[in-house]
Amino acid sequence: MPTGVHLRDARQQLFDAAERVLLRDGPDALTSRAVTDEAGCAKGVLHRYCSDFDACRTDLVLDRAAQLETQASALRESAGTGTVTDNLTTALTTLFGPVPVAVIPLVTFRDELRARLRRATPGGGIAILAQVATAISAYLADERELGRIAADADIDSLTLSLVGGGHLLFADRDPGPPPTATVDKLVTTVLADVVQRRPR
Structure with a gap:
């Protein structure tokens, strides 16, 4: 070597x-x-x-989680443009790209890694999923402010449904990520009520 x-x-x-x-x-x-x-x-x-390899794993996860900020910013900037469904379909496809999806099981199955991530940053114990949830939640709140989803929409529940459902769709990447139509169907179903009711 x-x-x-x-x-x-x-x-x-x-x-x-x-x-x-x-x-x-x-x-x-x-x-x-x-x-x-x-x-x-x-x-x-x-x-x-790194003092030990768990420290290296922690730094790797934090580094890759921070890289999601660019996609999160792009999602928020899309508020008020296009359609809510299209924006979220694109965002889920990007936020659950190959690297984030590969990192999630690393975090999920290593107790020591999750403990270190929690010490490093609030909500860090579920890094990647936490970043995706924050991005989706902020975007939905922006769209609610703009009147493109119902004023009484439950942002927390919508976020959990989109992030949880999105993760399940992307978790098995063999033979590859789900088709865009499959992601769009999930988003459309989750948002059907709050988009159709057209607030205010």
Whole structure:
């Protein structure tokens, strides 16, 4: 194994290597050896950035969760444009992309990782799902303010239905993500009552 390879921006390269392992082989395969082999560096490089491998996993999850902020901002900016259903269908497809969907089981099945995430950020114990829920909830609240969904719409319940249903649709990515029509059907069904009632 190479021990003298110099990595520029080593922390990011380690994260990218961990992401490739996660996408290719799943959360069980995400070990320190797998990451350093994938990155082509010695294990000492990894330990320079993390006190232990759970710390590395925590930093990876927080980094990938933060990347969802761009998609969350785009969703909020779409409020008042297009249709609510189309906006949410696009958002769910993006927010539940391959990397977020690969990270969720990593978080779900590692108690120590969830504990560290909770210490790192409020609501962090369910990182990724928490970010998706926050994005969807904020968007729905914006659309309610604009009068495009019913004024008495229960934002929390709608968010849980969309995020939970969306996650179930995208969780099994073999042979691939669900068709857009399937995601659209979920969104249309969840929102049918609050969109049809046209508030105010």
